[in-house]
Amino acid sequence: MRSNVDGYGFERGEDFDYKTYEEFMAKYISILARRASKWEVLVQNKTSIVKSRKVKRFCRKGIPNGHRAMVWMCVSGADEKMKRNPDTYKKLLLSQKDQSLMDTIDLDLHRTFPENIYFSTSDGLRKPLRNVLGAVAHKNHDQGYCQGLNFIVGLLLLLIKDEEKVFWLMDTLINDLLPDYYNPDMKAVKADQELLGEIIRWKDPEVYAHIEKHSVSWCLIGIKWFICLFADVLPVETVYRIWDCLFYEGAKILYRVSAMLVIQNRDKLLACKSFTEITDVFKEIVNNPTIVDCHTFLQKCFNELGSFPIARLKKLQEECRERP
Amino acid sequence: MNKRKEGELDLKIVLLGKAYAGKTCLVQRYVNQMFTDTPYQNTIGAAYASARVKVHGKTVILNIWDTAGSERYQSMSRIYYRGAKAAVLCFDLTDPESFDKARYWSGELERNEPNCLIYLCGTKKDMVDIEPGSRATPVSQVQSLARDLRSELYETSSTTGEKVNEVFMKIASDFVDNIKNMPLEKPSTDSFRISQPSDGQRKGWCSSC
Numbered sequence: 001m002r003s004n005v006d007g008y009g010f011e012r013g014e015d016f017d018y019k020t021y022e023e024f025m026a027k028y029i030s031i032l033a034r035r036a037s038k039w040e041v042l043v044q045n046k047t048s049i050v051k052s053r054k055v056k057r058f059c060r061k062g063i064p065n066g067h068r069a070m071v072w073m074c075v076s077g078a079d080e081k082m083k084r085n086p087d088t089y090k091k092l093l094l095s096q097k098d099q100s101l102m103d104t105i106d107l108d109l110h111r112t113f114p115e116n117i118y119f120s121t122s123d124g125l126r127k128p129l130r131n132v133l134g135a136v137a138h139k140n141h142d143q144g145y146c147q148g149l150n151f152i153v154g155l156l157l158l159l160i161k162d163e164e165k166v167f168w169l170m171d172t173l174i175n176d177l178l179p180d181y182y183n184p185d186m187k188a189v190k191a192d193q194e195l196l197g198e199i200i201r202w203k204d205p206e207v208y209a210h211i212e213k214h215s216v217s218w219c220l221i222g223i224k225w226f227i228c229l230f231a232d233v234l235p236v237e238t239v240y241r242i243w244d245c246l247f248y249e250g251a252k253i254l255y256r257v258s259a260m261l262v263i264q265n266r267d268k269l270l271a272c273k274s275f276t277e278i279t280d281v282f283k284e285i286v287n288n289p290t291i292v293d294c295h296t297f298l299q300k301c302f303n304e305l306g307s308f309p310i311a312r313l314k315k316l317q318e319e320c321r322e323r324p
Numbered sequence: 325m326n327k328r329k330e331g332e333l334d335l336k337i338v339l340l341g342k343a344y345a346g347k348t349c350l351v352q353r354y355v356n357q358m359f360t361d362t363p364y365q366n367t368i369g370a371a372y373a374s375a376r377v378k379v380h381g382k383t384v385i386l387n388i389w390d391t392a393g394s395e396r397y398q399s400m401s402r403i404y405y406r407g408a409k410a411a412v413l414c415f416d417l418t419d420p421e422s423f424d425k426a427r428y429w430s431g432e433l434e435r436n437e438p439n440c441l442i443y444l445c446g447t448k449k450d451m452v453d454i455e456p457g458s459r460a461t462p463v464s465q466v467q468s469l470a471r472d473l474r475s476e477l478y479e480t481s482s483t484t485g486e487k488v489n490e491v492f493m494k495i496a497s498d499f500v501d502n503i504k505n506m507p508l509e510k511p512s513t514d515s516f517r518i519s520q521p522s523d524g525q526r527k528g529w530c531s532s533c
């Protein structure tokens with residue numbers, strides 16, 4: 001019998017495409033098994049892992065669920081931070097809270113994955129979600145709470161039940177991997193939308209010109225992709241695969257994935273004759289079968305975009321940040 | 325949404341308002357003609373929906389930009405409302421701060437998009453119907469802002485659907501009227517205000533009280 005709830009607790013809508021999903025899973029299951037056995041050899045019984053070319057390659061090919069928490073913690077640097085600050089999370093939980101900040105967070109708790117059985121009721125994961133969001137916002141007071149973080153913490157909690165680890169992963173994301181992204185002025189994240197435009201102009205000028213011609217702003221297309229790191233945008237397994245790379249490599253994977261989302265749909269986009277048609281295509285492509293097949297999609301992100309030299313990205317990023 | 329046909333008109337509409345004012349519900353109710361009873365998610369940045377309507381013999385494509393209400397996204401809103409011909413300023417009838425925010429947005433629009441017509445929209449009318457004491461801002465105060473803005477005023481419920489279609493149909497028909505009255509050889513946006521109904525016609529107009 002087909003379940004209407006997936007392995008992570010998300011209810012499948014009436015329009016869920018079982019056929020595509022089952023075809024993909026039939027293939028993916030053997031890939032998962034092969035990766036799992038390779039990871040077993042790599043990890044053995046160790047409780048931590050050191051960054052290396054091999055580990056990077058392994059992350060790009062996907063981390064088994066059982067190792068995700070440990071590997072994300074180690075390769076991102078969150079593990080080290082947690083060990084250096086063993087009391088921080090507990091103290092933050094007990095500390096006096098800024099009421100208006102907590103009110104803002106509370107407004108979003110029941111608006112976080114209402115279609116997930118762990119978030120749809122007031123017990124379940126809503127309290128851990130509140131704890132982590134509150135602690136992150138209070139520790140990083142200049143940044144406070146940014147809508148969208150609720151979806152990221154939500155997906156982390158579905159995989160990692162340990163609030164303290166989720167807290168340190170968030171702290172590392174905000175301060176080290178994606179510095180300035182969640183600042184109140186939103187400048188960095190806005191500039192990265194422009195950067196996506198520049199990457200498309202560089203990798204596929206025809207598509208760039210077409211999208212510009214119809215005045216579709218990159219900020220409309222990409223804002224949720226970048227703020228939520230694809231949580232609540234792409235299918236959940238695809239998001240975790242992206243995060244396998246994100247925690248190792250940082251923002252670069254976000255550019256690769258967004259560029260691939262645009263470029264692999266170039267024919268559909270070029271066939272559009274209006275603004276509306278283009279935005280409709282963008283709504284459709286985040287759910288179509290090529291995205292469900294996360295393994296092939298990630299492979300394409302690394303193999304089909306050509307080189308992504310960090311120096312060039314940095315230069316483009318600086319230009320984008322200087323725009324008014 | 326089907327492919328665009330010749331002769332159809334594009335109309336950009338933006339929804340603005342405080343977080344939790346019910347902007348997304350209003351758009352969803354209008355576009356899907358139903359209220360899903362699962363709780364809604366917060367909007368990140370902006371969401372986009374479109375609908376095609378026929379008014380006065382013209383087909384108009386409504387391009388509806390549903391913006392995020394949280395303070396954090398305020399700095400981005402300008403990107404989203406730029407060039408909008410109509411703005412629906414949503415406020416939760418049961419939340420006083422929500423009305424203050426609508427006032428804020430009206431000022432922002434008057435400064436930056438003077439050609440954008442404003443439609444004031446008090447949401448969650450069904451809650452006020454059940455519990456009249458929950459109305460947060462006196463009707464007279466809301467009407468006075470509507471007068472100042474020369475704006476239409478609606479009280480909608482996305483739960484029952486009350487007045488939801490009316491808001492968008494009125495926006496579409498005002499748009500078509502404006503185009504019809506506009507001199508053909510000068511289709512610049514500057515001439516937009518000229519053809520608006522006079523103050524007298526619009527003053528205090530309120531569809532639901």
